[in-house]
Amino acid sequence: MAHGNKNEKVVYVGDSRVRKPGGATIPPDYTSFPGRSEAFIPNFLLKEWMVGCVVLVGFLVLTIAHPAPLGYPANPTNSAFIPIPDWYFLFLYQLLKYPWVSGSYVAWGVVGIPGVAFGSLLLAPFLDTGKERRFYRRPIATALMLLSLVSCYYLTKVSWDFYQHELEITGTIPEHTVREEKAREAAAAGKEPPSATKPAEAVELVDADNAEVKSIMEKAGCLTCHATDLKGQAGANIPALRGVGDLLTKEELAEIITNGKDKMPAFGTDLSAEEIGTLADWLAKQKATE
Amino acid sequence: MFKSVYNWIDERLDVTPLWRDVADHEVPEHVNPAHHFSAFVYCFGGLTFFITVIQILSGMFLTMYYVPDIINAYASVDYLQHKVPFGSIVRGMHHWGASLVIVMMFLHTLRVFFTGSYKAPREMNWVVGMLIFFIMLGLGFTGYLLPWDNKAYFATKVGIQIANSVPYIGEYIKIFLQGGEIVGATTLTRFFAIHVFFLPGALLALLAAHFLMIRKQGIAGPL
Ligand code: HEM
Numbered sequence: 001m002a003h004g005n006k007n008e009k010v011v012y013v014g015d016s017r018v019r020k021p022g023g024a025t026i027p028p029d030y031t032s033f034p035g036r037s038e039a040f041i042p043n044f045l046l047k048e049w050m051v052g053c054v055v056l057v058g059f060l061v062l063t064i065a066h067p068a069p070l071g072y073p074a075n076p077t078n079s080a081f082i083p084i085p086d087w088y089f090l091f092l093y094q095l096l097k098y099p100w101v102s103g104s105y106v107a108w109g110v111v112g113i114p115g116v117a118f119g120s121l122l123l124a125p126f127l128d129t130g131k132e133r134r135f136y137r138r139p140i141a142t143a144l145m146l147l148s149l150v151s152c153y154y155l156t157k158v159s160w161d162f163y164q165h166e167l168e169i170t171g172t173i174p175e176h177t178v179r180e181e182k183a184r185e186a187a188a189a190g191k192e193p194p195s196a197t198k199p200a201e202a203v204e205l206v207d208a209d210n211a212e213v214k215s216i217m218e219k220a221g222c223l224t225c226h227a228t229d230l231k232g233q234a235g236a237n238i239p240a241l242r243g244v245g246d247l248l249t250k251e252e253l254a255e256i257i258t259n260g261k262d263k264m265p266a267f268g269t270d271l272s273a274e275e276i277g278t279l280a281d282w283l284a285k286q287k288a289t290e
Numbered sequence: 291m292f293k294s295v296y297n298w299i300d301e302r303l304d305v306t307p308l309w310r311d312v313a314d315h316e317v318p319e320h321v322n323p324a325h326h327f328s329a330f331v332y333c334f335g336g337l338t339f340f341i342t343v344i345q346i347l348s349g350m351f352l353t354m355y356y357v358p359d360i361i362n363a364y365a366s367v368d369y370l371q372h373k374v375p376f377g378s379i380v381r382g383m384h385h386w387g388a389s390l391v392i393v394m395m396f397l398h399t400l401r402v403f404f405t406g407s408y409k410a411p412r413e414m415n416w417v418v419g420m421l422i423f424f425i426m427l428g429l430g431f432t433g434y435l436l437p438w439d440n441k442a443y444f445a446t447k448v449g450i451q452i453a454n455s456v457p458y459i460g461e462y463i464k465i466f467l468q469g470g471e472i473v474g475a476t477t478l479t480r481f482f483a484i485h486v487f488f489l490p491g492a493l494l495a496l497l498a499a500h501f502l503m504i505r506k507q508g509i510a511g512p513l
Contacts, residue, residue, distance in 0.1 A: 018304040033511060035319030044317040047324065051333070052340055059344075059390070063382030070371055073364040074443035076473075083444035086434055088392050088427070096452060106455045122420045124403070125413035133406030134513050145403060175440055193372070 071175030080233055082172060084163050091152045094159035117148060171263065172236050203243035205230065206285045213282045216275050220267055237263075245287040254280035315505065320512035331405075332509070334398035341391040342497070346490065348384040356436070358482035360475045363438035388430055395426055407510035415503040418496055425493050432485035438478065446481070447473050 010017040038044055085093050092114065096102050101109030120127055128141045135142045167174065173181075183193035207213075217223055223230075225238050232240035244253070257276050260266030267276065300306055319325045321332040355374060357366040370377040399419065402408055408416035435446040450473060454464040469476030 013302050016302065018302065019307070033316070033318035033320070036322070036325055037316040037318045038322070039313065040315050040317055041313035044322070048333075048336060055337065055340065056344075059383065059386070060379070063379050063386055066382070066386070067378045068371065068382045068385030069441075070367060070437060071439035071441050074360070074438045074440055076443065078440060081440045081444050083448045084441065085445045085449065086430055087389070088430065089449075092452075093448075107457045110452060110456050110460075118420075118424075122417060125408045125410070125416050128409070131409070133409060133510070135404045135406065138406065142404070145400075 069174075069176035069180075071179065078233065080170070080172075080236055082163065082166050082170070087156065087160070090159040091155035094155040094162075097159075120144075170236065178237065203240075203286070205242060206245075206287065207282065210282055212278060216271065216279055220271055225264075241283060241286065243286055245284045248284070250280045250284040253283045311505070315508075318509065318512070321509055331397075331401040334394055334401055338391060338394040338398050339497070341387050341394055342493075344383060345387050345391060348380050348387065349486070349490075351380045352384055353486060358436070358479050360438060360478055363436065363478060367437045388433060392426060392430065395423060399423065405510065405513060412503070412507060412510065415500060415507070418499050418503065422493065422496050422500065425489050425496065429485060429489050429493070432481040432489065435478065435481045436485065443473065446477070450477075 009020055011020050012018075095113065096106070096109045098109075099105075101113060124141070128138065130138065132138055166172075186193045222241075225236075226232050226241050227238075230241040232238045248256070254276050256264065257271070257279055258266060258268040271279075321329050323330045323333065352370070355366050355370040355377070357363060367381070371381055372378070402416065402419070431446075431449060435442045450464050450467055453467060454460045456463060467477065467480065468474075469480045
C-alpha cells in the first residue's frame, strides 16, 4: 500500500483517514475586498449578538403587550362570519375580487397574474442577465419591481379598508376582541373569565318542541339573529336565548321583546300582546338549573 | 480538560477546518454597519434567520400542548394561552414571529434585488431563496388553520376555494389539502403535518443550501 508516502496529507487513526494537523487550516485572506474587513468570529458575531439581544427584547415586549388573538371555536354553520386571511395574503385576496380576474376569467386571477409575477421573480437572474448591478442603471427591472410593490401595497390597503368597512356596516366586532373585552370585564368584576370552550349557549332547551312558540318565532324572524339553535352569534354580539330564563324574568323578557333594546328591534307592533306573552312565558322557562 | 476532549475528537474527526471556515470568513467593510450605517440592509438575511430560529423553537414548545384534532385543537390552544405559565408568551412569539419573518424575508429579498446580488454567479442562490419564500408562505397558510377558531376555519375555507378555481388541477389541489369533501378533521391533521413536518423539513434543506452557497461564493462585492 502507498502509506509510506511523505507527501501524504492525512494521518491514520486506526483505519480512518484524517487530515494532518498544521498548515491545513487556511489563514484568512482579507485581500479580495479592500477596506476594513474583519473576522466573523469573534469580532462581528459579538456585535451581531448584541443587536440580536435588543431585537429579542423588543420582540418579547411586543408579545406581552399584544397577546396572540384567539376567537371562538370554529362553527361551520356560522354564516355571518366575515373571513379574512393573514395580512400578507390580502393582496391576492383583493386581486381575485375584481371582475376581470374572477368568474369566467378566474384562471387569470389564480394562475395568470400571480404566475407571471412570481414566475418572473423566481427566474429574475435569467431574465435580467446584464452585468450591471446598480438599480438606477437597470431601469426596467427596477421599474417593474417598484410597480409590483406599489400594486401589492395598494391591493392590501383596499382589502383591509374594505374589511374594516364590512365590520362597521354589519356592526361586527372581531371575535378575539369580543373575547378579550369579556375577559377584561370579568376580571374587573373579580370573576373567572368566561370559558369559550364550555359556552353558556350549550344549555339544553326546555320544552323545545312547543309548536306555538316555534311558529311565532318563525313569523317574527327571531331565529335569523339569535340562530336557529338559539345559541346566538358571539361574533355579532347577539346573545343566546338558551338559558335566558336564568338572567331575566318573564316581565323583563316581555319588555325587551315589546320595546327592543340596543340593536334588538322592538316587536310591540308586529306581535300581539298575547303572542309576546307566550314567547316571554316560554323564554322564562329556559333555565340551565333545573 | 475541555481542550483535551476537543483534541481527542479532533484527532479522530478533524473538526477544526469545519468551524474555522465559518469563524474566519471575512466580513467586508461594505456590509458592516459599524463602518457604513447604510449597510444595515445587509442584516436582513441574518435577522430572517434569527426569527426563523425563534419560530422553530417556539413551535417546538407549542406542540407540547397542541392537539391536532377538531375537538381538542381549540381547547388546547385556549388552555395554552390562558392557563399555562408563559404559554401566552410562547404563542405570542410564534404568532407575531410568523408576520415578522415575512417582513424580514421581504426586506432581505428587496436588498438582494436592488443591489443586483442575484446576478451571475449567484443565480442558483436566488432561486433557492425564492423557493424558501414560497415555503414560508405555505407555513403561514397552514399555520393559520391550527387554532381552529372561526377566523382560522373560514380563512382556510376561502383559501381552498381559491385553490379549487385553478383550471384543470384545482379540484385535485382541493382534495389534497382538504383530505375529503369538507374542511374538517382530516384537513386539520393534514395541515398540522404539513406545517410541522413537511415544510420545515424542506425549509431546513433549502436553508442549508442557501448558506453553503453563500459560504462558497462569499457575499456580493461593493456596488
Ligand atoms: C428564511 C429565509 C432566508 C434566510 C434565513 C436567508 C439568509 C440569508 C443570509 C444570512 C444571507 C447573507 C447576506 C445577508 O444577510 O443579507 C443571504 C444572502 C442571500 N439571499 Fe437569503 N435568506 C432567506 C431568504 C431569501 C430569499 C427569499 C431570497 C430571494 C429570493 C434570498 C436570496 C439571497 C441571495 C441571492 C443571497 C446572496 C446575496 C449576496 O451575496 O449579496 N434569500 N440570505
